[in-house]
Amino acid sequence: MENLSIDSIWKKCLLGDRKAQFDLYQFFSKKMYAVCLRYAKDSLEAEDILQIGFVKVFSxxxxxxxxxxxxxxxxxxxxNTAIETQRKNKISFVEPLESDGVLEITNTTHSDPLHYKDLMSxxxxxxxxxxxxxxxxxxxxYAHKEISEMLNISEGNSKSQLSRARQWLKTRLLKIEALTL
Known part of the structure; x- marks a missing residue:
């Protein structure tokens, strides 16, 4: 990428400059891929969300x-593109709390602390x-009110989903801690 500022690249993007669009994509794609990956079921879906998202950015x-x-x-x-993808795939936002699950933490040994990558996994x-x-x-x-509007669910459902997610994570983290002692 040339030594241009993001502002000047963006101004060229507004004029439809394909090189500037490529430069902007190169600048933000890694960060945005990480965002997409947090919502996607796998890396291929994250890549699709990223591509669709950037098409929206430019259009x-x-x-x-x-x-x-x-x-x-x-x-x-x-x-928003990730949420649209979930809607298109008819993802339900009300799921039963699982009592047991497979832990797929790969980099943790008895002496290693839990790393960011492991937590994100x-x-x-x-x-x-x-x-x-x-x-x-x-x-x-986002606040629960915003989440409820984005996902077309009640605020209570949003709070419940968050509470269940925290409990799910806590249970697994305690199991990992017990394995590493």
């Missing part, structure tokens, strides 16, 4: 008001409804 570029950060606006598009194992609400609330910072 709706004129809607960016510059009141907030460009990165924040792009992130919001990625999150555990979050990714959450049932999709729990994971979506957990990501929106705990990571993206």
């Amino acid at each position: 709706k570029a004129h809607l960016f008001s510059e009141n907030g950060s460009l990165e924040g606006w792009i992130r919001k598009i990625m999150v 555990l979050v990714h194992q959450l049932p999709v409804g729990y994971r979506t609400v957990f990501n929106l609330y705990a990571i993206e910072g």
Whole structure:
């Protein structure tokens, strides 16, 4: 990428400059892929969400008001695209709390602490409804009212999903802790 500022790249994107769009994609794609991966069932779905999201970024570029950060606006598009994908796949946001599950933590040994990558792996194992609400609330910072509107569920359901997600994670973390003692 040339030594251009993101602002100048964005201005060229607004004019439909394909090179600038590529540069913007290169600049933000890793961060946005990580966002997409938190909501997707696997890496292929995350890549699809990322591509669809960037198509929306470029087709709706004129809607960016510059009141907030460009990165924040792009992130919001990625999150909304992920939620749309879940709706399209008819994902339910009301799932029973599982009592047992397979732990797939790979890098933890008796002397290793739990790493960020391991925690994110555990979050990714959450049932999709729990994971979506957990990501929106705990990571993206949305309020339950906003989440309920985004997912077309009640605020109470959002709070319940978050509570169940936390319990699910706590149970698995305690099992991991017991394995590493």
